[in-house]
Amino acid sequence: MNSSIGGGSVYTGPPPAVTAKKLSKTYGYVKACDEVDIELFRGEIHGILGENGAGKSTLMKMLIGLVLPDGGSIAINGEPVVIRDPLDAAGLGIGMVHQHFSLVEALTVWENVALGDNSKLDRSEIRVRVAELSEQYGLDVNPDDRVEDLPVGMRQRVELLKCLRKDPSVLILDEPTSVLTPEESEQWFASLRRVVEEENRAVALVSHRLSEVLQATDRITIMRNGAVIERCWTKDTDAHSLARGMVGRDVDVGFKEVKQSRKDSSKVSSGPSEENVEGSEKKFVLELSNVVTSSSSGVRELDGFSLGVKAGEIFGLAGVEGNGQSALVEVLSGLRTVLSGSVFLQAKEVSHNNFGRLAENGVAVIPEDRHDSGVVLGMSVAENLLFSNLEEGYKHGLLNKSRRDKRARELIEKFEINCTGPEALLWSLSGGNQQRVVLARETSDKPIVLIASQPTRGLDVGAIEYMTGQLQDLAKSGVGVLLISSELDEIFSLADRIGVIFRGKLAASMNREDANRESLGLLMGRGEV
Known part of the structure; x- marks a missing residue:
């Protein structure tokens, strides 16, 4: 060649x-x-x-x-x-599927797929074609769903459909399987390989x-x-x-190596040693009991969801995106109303009226989409670092720039954020450094619980190595970490206990040593083994 x-x-x-x-x-x-x-x-x-x-x-x-x-x-x-x-x-x-979405949220799936067509639209024809492509590539997308009601995973599948409908001879794919289960990824690449070879793309x-x-x-x-x-x-x-x-x-190129290193350092099969969690005695620091939420259209997202996270452990929650993960993160961020059920922080129930104050009480969140809800790209590194702790940069309601920048420089140095300084705009940083800004802001004051949703999505191997190491260090210091991920390798290597979310419920929960890929894949795909 x-x-x-x-x-x-x-x-x-x-x-x-x-x-x-x-x-x-x-x-x-x-x-x-x-x-x-x-x-x-x-x-x-x-x-x-x-x-x-x-x-x-x-x-x-x-x-x-x-x-x-x-x-x-x-x-x-x-x-x-x-x-x-x-x-x-x-x-x-030439067609391209971008990692970051370009969808119109107020429109349906088929309407987004049809955007840009110069010819007269035939609604029934487009809907049928979208359904055919969805079935052909195993994407499981409903043409009539409104994009604003879809989680991140489903939105990426819509981006795939937009490109595939134009039948390109050259296809550029940017992280095409980041929202698929291992089984779905295998099916996707099998379909892609067939299309590449048989259709000569x-x-x-x-x-x-x-x-x-x-x-x-x-x-x-x-x-x-x-x-x-x-x-x-x-x-x-x-x-x-x-x-x-x-x-x-x-x-370290794979989560397998990370897992072995962790076993060697902790010398236990499921979680850090008790002496690494001073006085915690492995108590639950976060508990959810029968939590129910629904979307704006009335669709149940969390349907009696229950889960507990202990101090000093990483609880890995696996699942195909679109099964309630986004609603769960929004509940724990204080952004989603709970219809029923209870949330406990350090064994104390949090009233529904006080969910908005979870951050003040020690709950930190790394959101699944840093651009959507983690950072403001047009603002500076310093401003992004201190969003959750404004008193660091303000006194009596007035900006104290020198104080703000001093604290920002401390965090930039501690978390090794590669930027020109506190005044650098967020958009000028790489994805890995943007994620470090989020991590620094959320964990610099040592939270009680860290909710890490897809924390390594879109990161390169060096940034992944850094992020996984930080999660492990936080757990060893006594922080309870809820790791929400569609990456089974990540779940297996980092988690002390593993759960699977399916259609808004906790389908199963187990110790890491009792889990295997086959059973987790089945639980992720159909909610049972």
């Missing part, structure tokens, strides 16, 4: 579906892409790996027409082209999951600091080599 990774052989077949040569893009003094070359071949899935800020997104945005390159060239099927905007890209057969898969890239791709390109560091055939590499190429050093 390509001479750079094919052991010296020369490719003599049809031209690549996409050929990019010396693509460059500079923002100020930062080279987001520095003369990047890449080829996407029909019938192949090409993995694009790199840390946040490596240039992956900028490269893909140039291919899709969202960003104009400063230099370089693009050819489609060997013919030079200029891609000025996404309409040009769509006309050339070219696919670029941007993913932070090394196991996923190794399983699904044919070849891999690794980027770092805006440049291509390495190209390889998937069959000739492994997770450790890929991780080293991504970050330039040896790192």
Whole structure:
């Protein structure tokens, strides 16, 4: 194939579906892409790996027409082209599923899928097509559901449907399985592989999951600091080599290694040792009993949900997104009204009128979507760091800038946030550093309970290593951690006890050593083994 990774052989077949040569893009003094070359071949899935800020997104945005390159060239099927905007890209057969959504919440699924069509809309035809695509790819989306009533997981599936309906010959996927169960992910990639080979499409898969890239791709390109560091055939590499190429050093590449390290350090099979939790005696610090909530349309989201989290443990709550996780986080954030049931904090019942004060009483939350409810991108690092503790920067209602910035610098140093200083705007930080801002704000005063919802979503391997280490350290210090995740690897490695949420109920709860992938997968998919 390509001479750079094919052991010296020369490719003599049809031209690549996409050929990019010396693509460059500079923002100020930062080279987001520095003369990047890449080829996407029909019938192949090409993995694009790199840390946040490596240039992956900028490269893909140039291919899709969202960003104009400063230099370089693009050819489609060997013919030079200029891609000025996404309409040009769509006309050339290039489609992209973005990690961050571009949906109109007030519209239904089928209406969002139809947005952008220039032809006359046939409602029944579009609804049927959406249902067919949903079934074909195992996405389980109702065309008539209103997007504002859908959780994050379902919204990403709608983004997938929007792209697939246009039948692109080149498909760029940004974290396509982050909301699917392991079984659904396998089905998705089996369907994708069939479509790629039988329909001769070219696919670029941007993913932070090394196991996923190794399983699904044919070849891999690794980027770092805006440049291509390495190209390889998937069959000739492994997770450790890929991780080293991504970050330039040896790192823990899988949650399996993290789990073993934790066992060795705690010397117990389920949870940190008692001496690490001074005076707690493993008491419940958070309990929910028969909690019921409903959506604005009256649909039950939590339906008699019960759960307990102990001091000094990580309770891992697994489940396919859309089964009540978002409602649970909103209840514990004080943002959702509880119709019935009880919440206890350190054995004291929290009245329904005081849910809004949970944060004041020691409940910290890392939300599932940091851009939606975790940070304000247009505000500074300092402002974002002190949202939950305004007295740090204000005195008698007036801003004390020096005091605020002093505290912000302390947190920036402690949590190793890579930014130019307290005044840096949040949007200028990588995803991993934005998540560190959220973590610093929520945990700097040591909460009683931390609710961590999808805390490693969209993070690269280095940022994941940092985040998982922080969660473990918090548990060892006595904080009760409720880890809500659709990543089974993450659940297995970090959790002391594991539960599964299904249709708003706790379907099962068990110690980590009693759990296995098969049973958890069945519980996540149908609520029973």
